[in-house]
Amino acid sequence: MSLEIRNLKKCYGDKTVVDNLSFTMKEPGVYALLGTNGAGKTTSIRIILGMLASDGGEVLWNGKPLDPLEVNVGYLAEERGLYPKYTLEDQLLYFAKLKKVSRKTAQERIRIWAEKLGVEEYIYTEKGAKPKTADQLSKGNQQKIQLMAALLSDPELIVLDEPLSGLDPVNSDLFKAIIKEEIANGKYLIMSSHQMPTIEEFCSDITILDRGKAVLQGNLNEIKRSYGRCNMLLKCEEDITPYLNRAEGLLSVEESPDAYKIRVAGADAANSLLRTLLDHQVSVIRFELREPSLHEIFVEKVGGNHEV
Amino acid sequence: MRYKLDERLRGWREVYAFSALQSLKSKATKITTVIFCVIALFSLPVFTLIMDNDDAHAIDALDIKTIYYYDESGFSILDGMNTALEGGRLSGAEVIKLNSADYDRKILAMESAEYGEADILCHFLISNETGYTLRVAFPKSESVSELDANDAAAEIAAVFHDMIFITSGLPEDEISSLMEPIEYELITDYIPADGNDSTVDVGSDDMSEINVNRQGLTMAEYGVSYACILIVMIFVAIFGEMIATSVVTEKANRVTEYLLTSIRPLALIFGKVLAGLTVMLLQFATIAASLVCSVYIENAISGRDGLPPYLSQLFSEESIASFTPLRVILAVVVIIFGFLLYGTLAGLVGASVSRVEETTEGLKGFTFVLMIGCYLGLANTIYSMFDAGSLLFWLSMLLPISSPFVIPAYLLIGRVSTPIALGSLAVLMISFILLSIFVANVYEGMIFHNGSRLKLKDILQLSRKEAHHESK
Numbered sequence: 001m002s003l004e005i006r007n008l009k010k011c012y013g014d015k016t017v018v019d020n021l022s023f024t025m026k027e028p029g030v031y032a033l034l035g036t037n038g039a040g041k042t043t044s045i046r047i048i049l050g051m052l053a054s055d056g057g058e059v060l061w062n063g064k065p066l067d068p069l070e071v072n073v074g075y076l077a078e079e080r081g082l083y084p085k086y087t088l089e090d091q092l093l094y095f096a097k098l099k100k101v102s103r104k105t106a107q108e109r110i111r112i113w114a115e116k117l118g119v120e121e122y123i124y125t126e127k128g129a130k131p132k133t134a135d136q137l138s139k140g141n142q143q144k145i146q147l148m149a150a151l152l153s154d155p156e157l158i159v160l161d162e163p164l165s166g167l168d169p170v171n172s173d174l175f176k177a178i179i180k181e182e183i184a185n186g187k188y189l190i191m192s193s194h195q196m197p198t199i200e201e202f203c204s205d206i207t208i209l210d211r212g213k214a215v216l217q218g219n220l221n222e223i224k225r226s227y228g229r230c231n232m233l234l235k236c237e238e239d240i241t242p243y244l245n246r247a248e249g250l251l252s253v254e255e256s257p258d259a260y261k262i263r264v265a266g267a268d269a270a271n272s273l274l275r276t277l278l279d280h281q282v283s284v285i286r287f288e289l290r291e292p293s294l295h296e297i298f299v300e301k302v303g304g305n306h307e308v
Numbered sequence: 309m310r311y312k313l314d315e316r317l318r319g320w321r322e323v324y325a326f327s328a329l330q331s332l333k334s335k336a337t338k339i340t341t342v343i344f345c346v347i348a349l350f351s352l353p354v355f356t357l358i359m360d361n362d363d364a365h366a367i368d369a370l371d372i373k374t375i376y377y378y379d380e381s382g383f384s385i386l387d388g389m390n391t392a393l394e395g396g397r398l399s400g401a402e403v404i405k406l407n408s409a410d411y412d413r414k415i416l417a418m419e420s421a422e423y424g425e426a427d428i429l430c431h432f433l434i435s436n437e438t439g440y441t442l443r444v445a446f447p448k449s450e451s452v453s454e455l456d457a458n459d460a461a462a463e464i465a466a467v468f469h470d471m472i473f474i475t476s477g478l479p480e481d482e483i484s485s486l487m488e489p490i491e492y493e494l495i496t497d498y499i500p501a502d503g504n505d506s507t508v509d510v511g512s513d514d515m516s517e518i519n520v521n522r523q524g525l526t527m528a529e530y531g532v533s534y535a536c537i538l539i540v541m542i543f544v545a546i547f548g549e550m551i552a553t554s555v556v557t558e559k560a561n562r563v564t565e566y567l568l569t570s571i572r573p574l575a576l577i578f579g580k581v582l583a584g585l586t587v588m589l590l591q592f593a594t595i596a597a598s599l600v601c602s603v604y605i606e607n608a609i610s611g612r613d614g615l616p617p618y619l620s621q622l623f624s625e626e627s628i629a630s631f632t633p634l635r636v637i638l639a640v641v642v643i644i645f646g647f648l649l650y651g652t653l654a655g656l657v658g659a660s661v662s663r664v665e666e667t668t669e670g671l672k673g674f675t676f677v678l679m680i681g682c683y684l685g686l687a688n689t690i691y692s693m694f695d696a697g698s699l700l701f702w703l704s705m706l707l708p709i710s711s712p713f714v715i716p717a718y719l720l721i722g723r724v725s726t727p728i729a730l731g732s733l734a735v736l737m738i739s740f741i742l743l744s745i746f747v748a749n750v751y752e753g754m755i756f757h758n759g760s761r762l763k764l765k766d767i768l769q770l771s772r773k774e775a776h777h778e779s780k
Contacts, residue, residue, distance in 0.1 A: 051568045068569050069311075069318060075569045081562030086330055094326040098319055098570035149566065 001062055002026050003157065003188055009056035010043055010212075017043050019212040020057070023205070030179070030189040030202040032220075034294075035209035036302050041192045042078055044209070045159055048190070049075055061157070072099065074155030078162045078192070080146050084135035088123045088145055091134070092152065099153035109152050117144040117174065140171050147175065151182070158182060158189045164198055176201070196295040206294075210302045224291040231296070232270045235259035235286035240277060247273045259286055311572060316748065319571035323579025324586075327554065331587045340546070341591050348598035352606040356616055370397045370456045375464070376404050377430040378411035381440060383475060386432065392467045398460055415445055423447045428460055432468065442468060525692045528622045529721040533689045536717035540643060541682040543588060544712070547647055548654035548674050549667075551584045555658025556667045564755050573755065574748035581651035588647060623721070630722035638729050639716040642736065646712020649740045653677065656747045659754040660762040670761055681709035688714060692723070705732050708739035746771060 003025040010018040018040045025031050033041045046052040048059050050068040059066040083091050089110065096106035114120045119141055122132045134142060143166065150158065163179070164172050179202060182189060193199055199206065200220065208216040216223065230251075234240070235258065244253055244260070249269025254261040264270045270289045277284055292300075331337055375398065379386050390403040406414060406429075414429055431443040442465050446457035525533070555577070558564045567576060606616055614620070654674050661670040688704040704710040705724065711732045718724035753770040754762060762770075 046565075049569050051565065069315060069571070073569055075566060077562055077565045079562045079565070081564070081566050083330075083557070083563055084561060085334075090326075090330070094322065095566065095570075097322045097326075098567065146566075 001028075001156065001188065002060075003031075003066075003190075004060040004063075005044075005048065005057070006060065007057035008044060008047055008054050008059070010040075010047060010052065011055050017212045018047065018054070021207070021209070021212075021214055022057075023207050023214075023217060025188055025190075025205070028186040028188055029183060029204050030191050032199045032203035032206040033190060033192045033209065034194075034196075034199065034206055034298060035192075038211075039209040039302070040212040041209060042161060045075075045161055045190065045192065049073060049159060066157075071157060072153050072155045074150040074153060074158040076146055076150040076158075076160045076163055078165075080143060082134035082142055082145060082149075085133050087131040087133055088119075088137075089131065092123075092145070092149060095149045096152045099155075101153050106152060109154075110148065113148040113151065116178070117148065119144050119148075139166055140168060143167065144171070147178070151178075156188065158187055160189060160191045162193055163191065164193065164195055196293065196298060200294050208298060208301050215301045216297065220294065223297065224294075227292045227297065229267050229270070229289045229291055230264050231290050231292055232262040232264050232273075233259045233286060233288040233290075234262060234273075234284070236277065237283040237285060240282060243273065243276055243280070243282070247276065264289075316572040316574040317578060318575055320575040320579035320582070323567075323571065323576055324583045327580050327583035328586050331550070331554075331583060332590070337587060337591070341594055344591065344595045345598040348595045349602050349605070352599070352602040352616060352619075353609050355618070356606050356610050359616075359618060360610065368397065369400055370460050370463075372398060372401045372426050372428055372452055372456060372460055374402045374404060374425065374427045375430060375460070376406050376411075376414055376427060377432065378406045378408065379432045381432040381434045383432070383471065386468075386471070389464075389467065389471075392471060393463070396463050396467070398463055418445055418447045421449050423449045424451050426452050428452055428457055430461075430464055440468070440472070524694050525689065525721070525723065527693075529723065530689055530693055532622050532721050533714075533717035533723075534686065536720055537682060537685045537689065537713040540646070540713050540716060541678065543592065544647060544650045545675070545678060547584055547588045548650050548657075548678065549671065550587070551581060551651045551654040552658035552671055552674065553664070553667055554580055554584070555655050556661055556664050556670070559659065559755055560662060560664050568755070572748075573751035574744070577652065577655045577747055577751060578744070581648060581655060584651055585644065585647050589644075628722075631720070635719050635726060635729070638726065638733065639719040642712055642715045642719075642729065642733050645733065645736045645740055649708055649712070649736065649743060650674070650678065652740065652743050652747050656743075656750070656754075656767070659747075659751055660767065662761075666761055673764070677709055681707070682713055684710040685713040685717070689717070706735055708736045711736055 005021060005023050008018050008021040009016065021040075021044055023031065033044060035041050043052065047054045048066070050059075050066065061071050082088075092110050093103065093106050096109070097103070101109070110123065111120075114123050122137055122141060122145075125131050134145065137145065147163070150160070160179070164175055167175060176198070179189065179191075183202070189202075191199070191203065203220060205218065206216070206220050206223070207214050240260070244250065244262075247269070249265040249272070251263040251265060253263075262270075262273075264273075267289060274284065274287055375389075375393075377386065377389070387405065393399055393401065393403065411429070411431070414427075417423055418427070418429060425447070427447065429445040431445070433441040433443065435441070442461065444457060444461040444464070446452045446454070452460075558567070564576070603615065607613060610616065654671070657670045657674045658667065661667060684700075684704045684707065688698075688700045688710075691698055691700050704714045705718075705728055715724060715729050715732050719729055750767050750770040754767065
């Protein structure tokens with residue numbers, strides 16, 4: 001199985017909100033769509049899922065145009081949606097029925113997921129008690145019900161738009177465990193998130209969108225490698241300002257109470273500075289040379305003036 | 309991706325089943341149904357009790373002992389008034405004829421506050437200008453109440469009217485014909501003097517209906533069609549509000565976004581409208597069943613069989629004869645398509661707003677169209693009392709916004725021919741299909757719109773854009 005997005009384009013009037021977006025998923029895993037608010041992530045997702053018509057390009061699933069009426073897709077939208085006044089079981093059964101899941105299978109799956117997500121008490125009430133409606137649930141519990149709705153049909157392709165937003169650390173870990181389980185089950189996932197550590201935890205490939213355009217694309221590890229080990233953390237017992245002033249290849253120096261955060265041109269510059277310090281009997285307490293984080297790459301690519 | 313019609317409709321059954329079930333479970337549906345049923349169940353018994361009370365009052369003998377009269381009309385038969393009043397509310401009263409001098413004395417005596425007799429004094433007059441006049445005097449002391457005096461005057465005047473015809477020497481059947489109001493009809497086709505047209509089969513159903521159409525509506529027909537139009541309008545308004553609210557709720561709660569990963573917008577709106585229609589028809593049927601029960605309760609109270617007289621009088625023999633199963637089905641189908649048309653329009657209105665609290669504002673356009681349709685139907689009903697084949701008649705019959713109100717009403721009173729009703733239904737069905745295609749095209753774009761309410765101009769722009777997509 002494979003997912004291929006080719007030159008997607010969407011315009012609203014004169015404004016191009018998705019501009020020639022292309023990427024491919026050749027094997028199961030998580031693909032990340034990143035970008036600032038209004039970068040075109042949700043619009044791209046809606047086009048991929050066939051909800052919105054594009055102004056150009058195509059979405060291929062196994063080499064054929066992806067038809068959401070045929071392909072089993074699961075979707076957790078950024079802005080969550082449940083019927084506030086209907087009982088939870090009624091709406092979950094309805095969503096499953098729309099995905100052509102039989103009532104019996106749906107009921108079994110609801111029970112399994114409810115147990116896994118710890119929401120049985122809201123779905124199954126005691127005899128005689130009134131079943132709970134969505135508006136009686138907390139935001140986090142509503143999100144769990146929505147995740148259940150997205151996964152009830154055991155979809156091949158899962159699209160999660162900001163799956164962890166608004167969750168407390170415990171529920172966040174619960175969601176992460178479920179995502180890992182889906183990856184292990186060989187599912188294709190597209191994830192959009194503003195939480196960069198989460199993306200780094202799950203995603204092998206990424207696209208960073210800025211004003212509808214892909215400004216950075218590819219395998220996350222390769223992208224990081226291409227930047228090189230250019231972030232240095234340095235902590236010494238003595239004042240090292242004179243050495244820093246004289247050193248070559250330092251792009252920026254930021255002093256913090258804990259350590260110096262130094263951006264270097266390359267590993268050679270970092271090693272040269274370390275050698276100088278050691279030669280001058282400076283006590284080096286901490287020396288760390290690493291690749292840039294996704295957060296740093298993101299900020300560099302889309303600029304710090306955007307709301308992230 | 310372009311979809312065929314069956315693909316665009318795939319999943320409508322699931323939407324229909326879920327929406328219908330949830331609507332039936334909702335408190336609002338239960339409460340409105342119960343209220344309407346209670347009204348329907350007790351309407352006829354209560355109405356009968358009120359009417360019987362009035363009738364009982366109407367047949368009470370009037371508390372009048374003597375009727376004095378002075379005759380200047382010249383009708384000697386007034387001497388037999390005593391006999392003519394028998395069987396009526398004045399049958400126990402004595403009738404005494406007075407001459408001019410006695411009349412003057414009597415009327416002066418009745419002016420006295422001490423006059424204690426239950427008498428009235430009638431003065432029959434005739435003039436070239438005003439025709440016959442009956443002047444009735446009753447005692448100032450109110451030994452006869454004004455209400456009784458008024459009822460007595462009405463009864464004596466009616467008897468006097470009959471007696472005028474009796475003096476003409478005409479037989480009774482001719483007199484009863486003379487009593488009927490004179491109706492006229494305008495014709496353009498040749499009809500021989502004997503009433504049988506050798507070229508046109510006047511006995512055929514359609515021709516007789518067309519002849520009927522050229523006559524004005526009677527008061528009873530006007531009342532029935534007016535009530536029918538209003539009832540359908542009320543149900544269409546409730547139905548429209550239900551559909552619009554349902555669409556806005558789904559949109560505002562972001563459920564639509566999830567649903568559109570499984571089905572197309574056309575299936576969503578189609579299933580929703582049909583579900584609303586089912587709920588409405590079930591409510592309609594429940595209320596109709598309550599009305600039937602109401603007839604049985606009324607029969608048990610009044611001791612009569614069948615429809616109470618005040619209802620059966622509303623339907624002419626022609627309308628009852630024209631109430632064939634085909635025309636009943638036709639009326640129901642027209643109502644159903646009317647609901648579908650207005651429901652689809654309400655769905656469009658629902659998709660044009662983003663928040664539930666904006667629904668009322670969004671429904672303004674829907675209400676405007678509904679009012680135009682309904683008022684056109686009512687205007688036609690009023691105008692049809694004078695001219696039943698006018699331009700207004702054709703306009704209200706054929707315009708899809710008014711025909712769902714007018715056609716069922718006119719089928720009920722037998723004032724529209726089957727071919728006209730079928731033609732109107734065809735126009736209605738085509739309009740519904742065209743509107744559904746338009747709504748399905750713009751719904752997708754509208755459903756993801758957030759912010760201020762979309763205006764008609766924006767919706768038309770969306771439609772053009774979708775048409776452009778389709779052509780690519």
